[in-house]
Amino acid sequence: MSDPTAIEAKIGVLEAEMARTQKNKATNYHLGTLKAKIAKLKSELINGPGGKSAGSKDAGRGFDVSKSGDTRIGLVGFPSVGKSTLLTSLTGTRSEAAAYEFTTLTCIPGTMKYKGARIQVLDLPGIIEGAAGGRGRGRQVISTASSCNLILIVLDAAKPVTHKKIIESELFGFGIRVNQTAPKIKIVKKDAGGLGYQEAVPQTKGMNAEVCRLICKEYKISCAEIILRQDVTTDQFIDVIEGNRSYIPCLYVFNKIDAITIEELDILDQMPNYVPISSTLKWNLDELMEEVWDRCNMIRIYTKPQGQIPDYDGPVILHAQNPSIEEFCNRLHKGIMPTFNFAWVWGKSAKHQPQRCGKEHILEDEDIVTIVKRVC
Ligand SMILES: Nc1nc2c(ncn2[C@@H]2O[C@H](COP(=O)(O)OP(=O)(O)OP(=O)(O)O)[C@@H](O)[C@H]2O)c(=O)[nH]1
Ligand SMILES: [K+]
Numbered sequence: 001m002s003d004p005t006a007i008e009a010k011i012g013v014l015e016a017e018m019a020r021t022q023k024n025k026a027t028n029y030h031l032g033t034l035k036a037k038i039a040k041l042k043s044e045l046i047n048g049p050g051g052k053s054a055g056s057k058d059a060g061r062g063f064d065v066s067k068s069g070d071t072r073i074g075l076v077g078f079p080s081v082g083k084s085t086l087l088t089s090l091t092g093t094r095s096e097a098a099a100y101e102f103t104t105l106t107c108i109p110g111t112m113k114y115k116g117a118r119i120q121v122l123d124l125p126g127i128i129e130g131a132a133g134g135r136g137r138g139r140q141v142i143s144t145a146s147s148c149n150l151i152l153i154v155l156d157a158a159k160p161v162t163h164k165k166i167i168e169s170e171l172f173g174f175g176i177r178v179n180q181t182a183p184k185i186k187i188v189k190k191d192a193g194g195l196g197y198q199e200a201v202p203q204t205k206g207m208n209a210e211v212c213r214l215i216c217k218e219y220k221i222s223c224a225e226i227i228l229r230q231d232v233t234t235d236q237f238i239d240v241i242e243g244n245r246s247y248i249p250c251l252y253v254f255n256k257i258d259a260i261t262i263e264e265l266d267i268l269d270q271m272p273n274y275v276p277i278s279s280t281l282k283w284n285l286d287e288l289m290e291e292v293w294d295r296c297n298m299i300r301i302y303t304k305p306q307g308q309i310p311d312y313d314g315p316v317i318l319h320a321q322n323p324s325i326e327e328f329c330n331r332l333h334k335g336i337m338p339t340f341n342f343a344w345v346w347g348k349s350a351k352h353q354p355q356r357c358g359k360e361h362i363l364e365d366e367d368i369v370t371i372v373k374r375v376c
């Protein structure tokens with residue numbers, strides 16, 4: 001079955017059945033099976049029958065814009081919320097903005113420099129409900145969003161907050177999990193031996209051996225070792241089986257706050273991961289940049305050639321959570337490590353200034369590093 005309308009209809013029937021089914025211990029197994037069936041149909045809708053999962057390279061191709069800079073962020077939202085105006089305000093790259101919907105028809109990249117990092121910002125066409133299922137350019141937009149290190153969901157502050165849910169569920173339908181971390185579940189498929197199910201931590205959200213077996217049955221997994229290292233939902237379990245989900249941080253950018261009242265702003269203010277701005281008036285773009293910086297998890301390391309002052313203008317940007325000196329060296333140049341002797345480190349990670357460190361030493365934001373080579 002590959003006719004999208006037929007798949008959508010089938011999903012509709014299953015979702016209706018789920019809504020009808022009361023949630024309790026007795027129906028838990030049935031709900032697990034239903035969820036797995038729906039997840040399978042949704043990935044078929046996006047990738048075609050037997051297709052690859054949502055995040056994979058060949059699935060629902062994104063716009064052909066090459067990556068540049070230290071990180072990439074994407075502007076996603078309904079038409080005319082002000083994405084293009086925001087791109088222009090942040091990066092200076094002009095992207096046409098106008099009062100009619102679907103002004104932007106392709107992906108427009110811009111670059112902004114912040115704290116020494118080069119951040120690629122992608123303006124994208126507006127999306128509407130049904131985008132993930134293939135409506136309009138939606139799939140291309142969301143596929144491009146899944147290539148970003150951070151997604152800014154741009155919303156019109158004067159429009160209903162329900163728009164936030166719609167955009168989120170479009171991203172969700174494409175396999176993007178915003179502001180979530182990958183569930184700690186290990187699945188090792190085997191050739192024989194049946195299903196092994198282990199709970200490394202107690203499960204309180206619906207998972208148990210039988211639910212696991214039923215979901216695996218839907219996916220025709222009969223031999224595998226499964227270990228749950230975290231308290232997870234059945235949906236998270238299905239996510240891991242489907243594979244290729246993208247776990248991407250996201251900020252909700254409420255634009256056009258110049259058009260709403262202080263009282264309305266106060267209500268919005270209670271939402272997590274939210275930044276109010278005005279793109280046209282350039283209000284609060286500083287806070288937006290700071291929040292973007294926080295979410296991108298970038299660390300700046302200044303290099304200091306021996307006997308010279310550090311290069312504060314061109315920090316080396318590292319993405320790793322706890323980057324070691326070795327990672328720093330490899331980022332600079334692959335040829336450094338073979339001749340590496342030790343490093344002098346100044347900054348937060350150093351116990352004294354400077355500290356003599358080996359390649360395993362973990363660096364922190366704004367450390368200064370001098371590499372000393374071995375004399376051969
Ligand atoms: N009042 C107000 N209007 C804004 C603001 N930002 C954008 N606009 C207006 O909103 C309209 C749409 O802006 P665009 O930047 O084209 O919106 P878009 O999201 O890129 O729209 P599409 O490309 O069609 O999806 C334009 O008339 C802008 O001038 C803002 O901060 N305040
Ligand atoms: K517009």
Ligand SMILES: [Mg+2]
Binds near residue numbers: 085096097103
């Ligand atoms: Mg636009």
